[in-house]
Amino acid sequence: MALDTNFLVSLLFSLLIFAITSILFLSHCKSSKSRTNKRLPPGQMGLPWIGETIDFCKAQKKNRLYEDFIQARIKKHGKTFRTRLMGHPTVVVNGAEANKFFLSNEFKLVVSSWPSSSVQLMGLNSIMEKRGESHRCLRAIVATSLGSTGLESLVPRICGTVKTHLEKYWNGGAKTIRLYNLTKVLTFTIVIECLLGIESKPGLMELFERVLEGVFAAPVDFPGSKFSRAKGARNEIEQMLVDIIRQKRKELTEQVKQESRVEDEEKGILLTRLVEALIRGDVSEAEVVDNVVLLVFAAHDTTSFSIAMTFRMLAHNPNCYSVLEKEHELITRGRAPGETLTYEDTKKMKYAWQVARESMRIFPPIFGSFRKAIQDIEFDGYTIPKGWKVLWTAYGTHYDPMYFKDPLNFNPSRFEDPIQPYAYVPFGGGPRLCAGYQLAKLNILVFVHYVVTGYDWSLESPDEPITVDPLPFPSQGMPVRISPKLP
């Protein structure tokens, strides 16, 4: 009887196992069948794991990502093609429709996807890692500080910083400076001092730059590696920021008078807004720290590179430079000598902004970025499986004659006419559109104004190669011969 019962139990158990295995097997067959029914975009996945990463990185390093990697594959496979990059199956998409589809469907079909080293160095609480309500909350804080009202109050401080910078590094007779390297110092000072109200002590920029160097490095944490040095720098910055944030919190909590509050805002509107949100309990201290690090990263190399490329294109196109000079002489004539620029003045710099936009079309500071499909996506007649990466690029439209006639021709006036939405995307688009776009614009315009009206200049190396590591920069730091303009 005991044997019979044991036999019955083991029989039932075997039947159960058989039933579960059959269900799993059938559902696997069904899902593989439905997967094979889906049409993947054409393309080549390359070697196992590594895929086509080597070709991609080689092209990117030479700043020829479009010519050597993307364009070659568009010719072979069409505007939507698949590849494998850094271990991930990836679909590269091109064109305004693609940009619109993927950028505006952030959070619904895709989410932004940064390498592990970037996430670890910027912090899990930075805006780039946030979704839904917490993303909206942080964006609102940044938007109120960097919207037109916030920026209007920043104009005199930015002008003062630019003038001090020029007096320190550009004055002193005819000489050669490295324009790109110096603009990095300037944009860092503007973000750290004007926006965050933190004193830019010697060595601080280098500390931040050490973090940035590790952002796209392999996340291997052994002594001496780029990533490990970056992590060490990030820890130092974190300690410094925690002290500053706690001090600011104390000051804001103790403040009772409205006047001192306004004064404090002028000392660093964005940090003030973040710490106010911390006091209200809307954000945590870790969120304030991570977002300060992220903002410096987002603003630093991007703005400096766009300023450098604006000057490079002006040097290559003397006719455009004459038009620009006239625009700025007129603005100077409307002011008393030494009088600082106003926000209204910057609105008159229409041609300067066209020149800067056209320079960013040809030399986008950020070539594009990766997204991850959070469900199977139907696009352009193909299926992009859930979990695959999607890469949108600015080149996919900026260099396409369908959107920009004679795309290799430098023509700032093309921006007099409306541009098709999502064709011009140096600042991205959709819910993750660059939150510092207005600040970058102001920084570029104010700097261009003071240089053009105050100095004669010429490039020492007009065809200096642009290299990329991980963001683009002129390989020699852009040597420029300068001399103050004679009155």
Ligand code: HEM
């Ligand atoms: C010429 C200069 C700049 C360029 C070309 C640029 C470009 C971009 C691009 C393409 C994105 C979107 C990335 C994506 O979709 O994955 C972005 C996002 C962002 N940018 Fe900028 N940026 C510039 C300057 C700045 C400045 C000055 C700041 C702030 C001080 C800033 C803050 C941000 C932030 C916070 C985001 C993330 C927005 C979010 O995830 O919601 N950027 N930027």
